[in-house]
Amino acid sequence: MTEDISYRRKPLTPEQRQARDATRRVEAEKAMRDHEAAQKAFYANKERLRAERLAREQTEAKG
Template sequence: MTNETLAHSPRLLTPDQRKARDQARRADAEQAMREHEAAQKAFYANKERLKAERLAREAQARGRQRA
């Protein structure tokens, strides 16, 4: 075998290493999902706040036009 062949051979993991890797990946994925959900909640809360402010401004502007 040449050095090139060894460099491209798959890394063999023991069952314990594979289990640890899978647990770490699962933990990373769960953290990413929690962060994504928090960002989504913040986004929609801000969207609703801005919508309420816009509707209030529009209602106030309509009230001034009638007066």
């Protein structure tokens, strides 16, 4: 029986591991900033639409 070694990876050197970890950390921080910005935009738009709806309902109720 032959052993499939196509999926084996070479062990990372400590320098490569540090570089990989630093890259992952930077990417994670960027993803969190993007997520927070998207959440803020979503809730700001939600509040704007709510205010418009309430104003429209109030105008309709008056006349």
